[in-house]
Amino acid sequence: MNKEIENTLFVNGQTVEIADEPNLLEVIRKANIDLPTFCYHSELSLYGACRLCIVELEGKGVVASCSVQPEPGMEVRTHTAALREMRRTTLELLLANHPQACTTCAKNTQCKLQDLAQRFGIEDVVFNRPVKERPIDDSNPALVRDPNKCVLCGDCVRFCAEVQNVGAIDFANRGAQVTVTPAYNKGLGDVACVFCGQCAAVCPTGAITPNSAEQDVMAAIDDPETTVVAQLAPALRVALGEEFGYDPGTSVTWQMVAALKRLGFDKVYDTSFAADLTVIEEAGEFIERMDEGGERLPQFTSCCPAWIKTAEHFSPDLLPHLSSCRSPQQMFGSLARRTLPEQLNTTPEKLVVVSIMPCTAKKYEATREEFHQNGKPDVDHVLTTRELAGIIRGAGLRFQDLEPESFDLPLGFKSGAGVIFGNSGGVSEAVVRYAHEKVTGERSPEVDVHAVRGEEGVREAQISMGDRTVRMAVVHGLANAQRLTEQVRQGTCPYDFIEVMACPGGCIGGAGQPVSFDENIRQKRKAGLYAVDKGLQVHHPQDNPYVAASYRDAIGEIGGEEAHDMLHTTYKTRQRIAGQELSLANSEATGQQLEVDVCLGTSCFLKGSQDLLQALAKYINTNELGEHVEVKASFCHQKCGRGPVVKIGDKTFEHADFDTVRGTIDEVMQNS
Amino acid sequence: MAVKKFEDVCDILDRQGRNPARLIPVLQEVQKIYGYLPEEVLTFIATSLDLPPARVYGVATFYAHFTLEPKGRYVFRLCDGTACHVKGSSDILNALRDKLGLSEEQDTTSDKMFTVETVSCLGACGLAPVMTVNESVYGQVTPEKATEVIDEIVKNEEDNG
Numbered sequence: 001m002n003k004e005i006e007n008t009l010f011v012n013g014q015t016v017e018i019a020d021e022p023n024l025l026e027v028i029r030k031a032n033i034d035l036p037t038f039c040y041h042s043e044l045s046l047y048g049a050c051r052l053c054i055v056e057l058e059g060k061g062v063v064a065s066c067s068v069q070p071e072p073g074m075e076v077r078t079h080t081a082a083l084r085e086m087r088r089t090t091l092e093l094l095l096a097n098h099p100q101a102c103t104t105c106a107k108n109t110q111c112k113l114q115d116l117a118q119r120f121g122i123e124d125v126v127f128n129r130p131v132k133e134r135p136i137d138d139s140n141p142a143l144v145r146d147p148n149k150c151v152l153c154g155d156c157v158r159f160c161a162e163v164q165n166v167g168a169i170d171f172a173n174r175g176a177q178v179t180v181t182p183a184y185n186k187g188l189g190d191v192a193c194v195f196c197g198q199c200a201a202v203c204p205t206g207a208i209t210p211n212s213a214e215q216d217v218m219a220a221i222d223d224p225e226t227t228v229v230a231q232l233a234p235a236l237r238v239a240l241g242e243e244f245g246y247d248p249g250t251s252v253t254w255q256m257v258a259a260l261k262r263l264g265f266d267k268v269y270d271t272s273f274a275a276d277l278t279v280i281e282e283a284g285e286f287i288e289r290m291d292e293g294g295e296r297l298p299q300f301t302s303c304c305p306a307w308i309k310t311a312e313h314f315s316p317d318l319l320p321h322l323s324s325c326r327s328p329q330q331m332f333g334s335l336a337r338r339t340l341p342e343q344l345n346t347t348p349e350k351l352v353v354v355s356i357m358p359c360t361a362k363k364y365e366a367t368r369e370e371f372h373q374n375g376k377p378d379v380d381h382v383l384t385t386r387e388l389a390g391i392i393r394g395a396g397l398r399f400q401d402l403e404p405e406s407f408d409l410p411l412g413f414k415s416g417a418g419v420i421f422g423n424s425g426g427v428s429e430a431v432v433r434y435a436h437e438k439v440t441g442e443r444s445p446e447v448d449v450h451a452v453r454g455e456e457g458v459r460e461a462q463i464s465m466g467d468r469t470v471r472m473a474v475v476h477g478l479a480n481a482q483r484l485t486e487q488v489r490q491g492t493c494p495y496d497f498i499e500v501m502a503c504p505g506g507c508i509g510g511a512g513q514p515v516s517f518d519e520n521i522r523q524k525r526k527a528g529l530y531a532v533d534k535g536l537q538v539h540h541p542q543d544n545p546y547v548a549a550s551y552r553d554a555i556g557e558i559g560g561e562e563a564h565d566m567l568h569t570t571y572k573t574r575q576r577i578a579g580q581e582l583s584l585a586n587s588e589a590t591g592q593q594l595e596v597d598v599c600l601g602t603s604c605f606l607k608g609s610q611d612l613l614q615a616l617a618k619y620i621n622t623n624e625l626g627e628h629v630e631v632k633a634s635f636c637h638q639k640c641g642r643g644p645v646v647k648i649g650d651k652t653f654e655h656a657d658f659d660t661v662r663g664t665i666d667e668v669m670q671n672s
Numbered sequence: 673m674a675v676k677k678f679e680d681v682c683d684i685l686d687r688q689g690r691n692p693a694r695l696i697p698v699l700q701e702v703q704k705i706y707g708y709l710p711e712e713v714l715t716f717i718a719t720s721l722d723l724p725p726a727r728v729y730g731v732a733t734f735y736a737h738f739t740l741e742p743k744g745r746y747v748f749r750l751c752d753g754t755a756c757h758v759k760g761s762s763d764i765l766n767a768l769r770d771k772l773g774l775s776e777e778q779d780t781t782s783d784k785m786f787t788v789e790t791v792s793c794l795g796a797c798g799l800a801p802v803m804t805v806n807e808s809v810y811g812q813v814t815p816e817k818a819t820e821v822i823d824e825i826v827k828n829e830e831d832n833g
Contacts (some may be wrong), residue, residue, distance in 0.1 A: 134749065167724025172733040183718075183725035184711050191726070577725055580712045605719055616680050633678075635703075635715065 018072065021107045025053050031596035033078055036116050037151035038085065038204045040066040041201035042519075043367075043504070044162055047154050051090050052116070056080055094151050096127035098205070105149070107206030110515040113151060114205075136181065139187025141211055141382075142147035142195035142364040147179045150207035156180060156199030164502065165479035166310065168193035176437045180207070183577060192577040194478070196502040197360030199513025210360045210512055214391055215380045220352040221264040222380065227346040228354060229267040230260050231332045231411070234275065235422030235507035236385050237359040238528030242514040243389035244399040248521050249528030254404030259392050260356075261405055267344065269411035271355070272418030274332035275430070276541035277550070278303060279417055281567050282325045283435040284425075284559040286497060290468070296320055298473075298488060298495045301427050303327045305503035307366035308571065310478050315485040317643075323567040328421065329362055330371050333378030334566045336411065339554050348376070355382045358422070358510030361502070370569045384512025410546035411669050414535030417541045423526045424476040424506030425452040425459065428499045431472075432463050433540050440466035453530075455505075455523070458483070459493070470563050476501045476509075512564040513531040575601065575635045591629040594659070594668050599648040600633040605641035612644055615658045629665060681713060685720045692721040695731055695798050696802035699738055708739045713802075736791070744780045744787035746825055748805050748818075755800040764801055765790060767815035771822055786822070 008015050011031045021027045023046070025289065028035055038050035048067040060076035064082070065076070077083070095117060137145035154171065157180055161167045169189050172181050182191040200208040218230050241252035260268045282301065290295045302308055302323040311322060326334065333353050341348045355362060365371070366379040383391070392399055407413070417430035429449040436444040436583050451461035452472060457480045462469045473495040475481050481500040481581045487493035503509040505522035518524070537542060554563035597614040598604075613633055620629055642654035648664050684701045688694035698717060703709055710734050718725040732738045748768060752761050768774070768788045772781055780787040783823030796802045805821060 160723070161727075167726055170726035170730040172725065172726075172730045174734050174736075181726070181729075182730040183715070192724075577711075577715050580715055598721065600716060609683065612721070614679055617676075618677055625766075633716070 006072050006381075009070060009072060009621045011075065011076045012078055017044060018070045021070055024055070024057075024063075024070045024074070024076065027070045027320055028055065028076065028078060035078060036119070036350075037066060038112060038151055039155060041155055041202060043091065044155065044158040044202075046517065047158065048155050052087055052186065052369040054086060056083060062086070064532050067522065072258065072564030074538075082362040084120075088122065089122055091116055091122055092126055096129060097121065098151070104470045105206040106209040106212065107149075107203075108135065108145075110500065111206060122405045137187045138211060140189030140193070140195065140362040140364060143188055143193075143197055143200055143208055144211050145181075145188060145208050146206060147181070148207075148352055149325045150180055151205055151207045152178060152180070153204060154180070155202040155204065155495065156208055159198050159202050163477050163479055163504070164194070164198065164310075165482050166192065166194055166196075169199065170499050171540055186577070187418075189228065192574070194309040194313070194502065195361040195364045196308040196478070198503060199391075199511075201503075201509075201511040201513075206268075207280055210384050210387070211363060212387055213293060213363065213383050214387050214394075217354050217381050217383060220354070226352045227266045228264070228352045229269060229340060229344070230265045230268045230354045231271045231274070231329070231336070231379075232256065232363055232407075233271045233329070233355070233357045233359070233362075233422065233511070234426075234529060235510060236356055236388075238302075238422070238525045239358065239508065240385050241391060242516060243386065246394075247524070248516065248518060249524035249526075249531075250527055251532050251577075252399075253532070254406065255399055255402045256388075257407055258402040258405040259388075259397055259399060262389060262397055262402065263395055265354070267340075267408040269332070269581065270334075270407050270414050270418075271328050271332055271357075272421065272492045273411045273544070273546065274296035274328040274335065275289065275303075275418035275421040275502045276402050276415050276544045277331050277335075277395060277555075277567060278325055278328050279427075279430045279434050279541040280547065280558055281331075281563060282323050282414055283431045284437060285323055285325065286431065287435060288559070290470075290496065292307045294496070298484075298498045299323055301497075301499045302569075303427055304361070304507075305359070305420065307478065307481060307500040307531035309361070309364075309574070310481065310502070311485070311572040312571055313576060314482065315489075316601070318485055319571045319573070320487055321408070322571060324564075324570070326360075326371070326567055327365065328384075328410065328418075329365065329379060330569070331567050333366070333409065334373075335554065337373055337378050338566065339375075339550075346416050348373070352380045353378065355379050355389050356385070357382055358385050358507045358513045359503075360384065360511045362512075385510075385516055386512060388515065410549060413544060413546045414536075414538075415533045415541050416536040416542075417545045419536065420529055420533050422507040422529050424451075424501050425499065426454040426506065426529070428461075428472050428474050428497065430541065430545050431497070432465075432472075434542055435470075436463075436465050436539070437542060439468060443540070449632075451515070452499075459481065470497060471495045473498045476504055478502050529629060571583070573601070576634065580635055587639060592651055594672075596631045598631070598633050599635070599645040600642060601635050602642075604645055609644035609646075612646070612656065612658055612661065614663060619658075619662055624671065625665070626637070628669060677705050681716070685717070687716070691721075692723050692785055695721060695728065695763065699728075699732055700747070707808035711740065714740075714755055735738060742784060743815045744785050746785060747787045748803060748821075749789055749791045750813075750818075751792075751794040751796075751800070751802040752790040753800075756793075756802055759800040761790075761801040763812055763815050764803065764818045765815060768818055768822070770828075779798065785822045786825075 007018050011028055016031045048064045055060050055061050055063045056077040134147040157170055169180050169182050202300040220226055234511045237251050237253040238249050240256055241250045242248050257268045287298050289299055300322045302325050314648040335655050336353050337348050341351050363382040366377055371378045417433050420426035429452050432449045452474050457477045462471045508525040509522050597610055644654040644656050646653045646661050681702055687696050714728050717724050718728040748764050748788045772786050774788050779789050803810045803811050803813045
């Protein structure tokens with residue numbers, strides 16, 4: 001065989017070269033044939049469940065092309081009559097299980113099932129719907145789960161487990177009852193879901209969608225009493241255009257501002273302004289931690305709310321390593337609520353702050369109690385990029401024809417450093433642009449920091465600042481982040497500063513962004529943001545005159561008390577399943593027993609709380625103390641750095657060991 | 673004995689080497705201890721095996737053998753395999769459910785005395801329709817015979833106080 005034949009196969013008679021494609025499906029796509037599929041995602045493991053990518057393989061019959069290794073000489077046919085009929089039947093069966101309410105679905109016109117039904121010319125659903133209606137889960141502000149619309153492709157399950165290592169949802173039950181659900185059929189709000197929303201981003205139908213705030217925002221705009229202001233996230237400007245026919249990555253900043261003004265927003269500001277603040281606070285904090293000797297290093301960034309929730313659920317022992325800075329959204333909210341009412345001639349109560357974000361986790365972040373003042377959230381409503389597009393369309397605005405308008409001052413002025421926040425690596429680059437001058441007294445000769453840019457899930461860079469070398473890591477994807485937290489725990493983490501973004505590519509790949517079937521979408525949006533930075537006059541946060549003015553007039557000293565109050569926050573540990581405890585009571589609780597509560601949360605568990613609990617249980621059994629002592633295990637006392645934690649009566653013991661606990665119980669028993 | 677049960681669960685986990693691949697044997701043994709799989713015990717097992725609770729829940733709900741609800745003292749398992757179905761097992765199921773006020777959604781009486789469930793095949797098709805009550809097997813059951821079994825159990829329970 002000559003080399004040419006060695007590396008080729010035949011798709012519908014056409015010769016196609018095999019390069020390093022992992023499966024036959026990818027080779028077929030290279031021949032410009034768009035084989036339909038629900039469950040194939042190049043970033044996820046193979047599943048082979050949807051059976052839509054079937055092809056006829058000479059000598060082997062019908063196979064799912066996603067699950068076949070390409071081999072030289074293969075003869076593949078992709079749309080024979082038999083294949084077309086099989087695909088149709090598969091789709092008809094899926095449609096039989098699917099609600100027929102396309103027009104009212106959040107995914108209408110962007111649904112893969114709808115698209116394929118059209119492509120295959122299915123005009124009638126021939127089978128009856130056999131499954132009972134299942135309840136909708138809207139237990140949280142970020143995501144809505146409608147199991148009735150699920151086609152069981154498992155993309156969400158695999159994304160959550162493989163890319164994020166969260167595993168908040170999985171398949172449950174069997175046969176016709178199979179469903180994708182959080183543990184114990186709880187709502188997403190009651191389990192360790194971090195609201196990154198990538199499940200919704202990969203969902204081919206409307207089974208998981210962002211929880212829309214469109215109605216709330218329009219109601220606020222309609223209310224004549226309120227002053228409604230918007231903050232626009234960096235990643236929005238290079239993606240919103242996709243909804244209106246622009247090429248991905250095209251900056252539509254000025255039309256976007258114009259659209260918001262036409263919609264009735266009183267002022268339109270830029271979250272990038274707050275990102276400039278974040279850089280200054282976060283870099284200041286980092287330099288302080290370096291100066292104090294590095295005990296709280298590496299410092300993890302805290303801009304991404306999904307990452308923060310991940311750390312709170314899974315790495316509570318490392319919370320001191322997180323930057324205490326609020327995210328740009330919340331810095332903006334805090335500053336807006338404090339300073340805008342006076343400027344805009346209104347009251348804090350009548351000011352409505354709306355964020356427009358590429359992100360679903362931001363919807364949840366805005367509801368965190370840390371970000372409330374006097375019972376009111378700093379950020380009232382959070383819209384996603386797609387929701388904004390929906391509102392613009394709903395208002396009948398011709399987006400492309402809008403006269404460009406510019407952001408309002410002062411909170412609409414930003415440096416390019418604040419804009420590149422939307423890209424993975426952007427926060428790190430912005431911090432370097434600021435910190436270099438702060439540490440050495442001189443500006444780095446190069447503005448761009450190419451060492452932290454790129455695509456890989458974990459990137460590292462050594463940045464020299466005078467006589468110091470800062471070892472940085474940039475990660476996206478929460479599984480990657482969790483690999484680094486494990487290194488920190490083992491004491492083998494070689495970095496000083498770690499930027500974490502939950503979504504692939506950073507915020508530009510957020511779950512609130514337009515749905516796209518373009519494989520290079522993230523690269524295009526990323527390039528768009530770097531281009532916006534290039535086009536701005538100011539590239540360093542320290543050059544933003546309005547940031548300087550804010551410090552002077554409202555915030556006070558960088559990293560000072562006032563700044564901490566307004567711009568920083570605290571974190572708390574979170575249970576994996578809300579409110580669960582394991583009662584080890586021997587007899588009915590009488591209310592008279594001494595209550596001993598041993599924490600079995602992840603962190604205490606790792607520190608040996610189970611052995612402690614076991615020893616305790618044995619001790620109580622042998623000494624027949626069951627009537628007097630009630631032992632139970634709960635899943636987090638929120639003191640993870642000091643585990644194992646044991647509560648005896650109303651006393652709490654940290655770093656508890658068996659002898660202490662036994663001694664205390666004996667003491668109480670003797671006294672009673 | 674909740675403490676004893678918890679210790680047993682820990683023993684089981686240790687014996688299985690805390691190996692996530694041994695999840696099913698762990699669940700089988702743990703169900704023997706509790707009679708069912710309580711949610712908080714499943715979460716504890718998930719933590720111990722370093723698996724997400726959703727995965728453990730998925731496995732526990734996949735197999736008909738596992739139950740997340742406490743079962744009644746008397747578990748009626750009615751065969752609904754092909755032979756039994758043809759011989760009228762649905763009528764028996766309805767009769768049992770009517771008698772005990774149960775349904776597809778609620779298979780256990782609120783006093784935790786009776787559970788009625790169906791199984792795919794008990795492997796005794798010659799005796800169809802077949803029913804088991806705990807360890808006893810009843811063949812060629814009719815709706816009347818089935819409800820009589822309930823009456824007998826109730827009577828025995830009353831006699832024994």
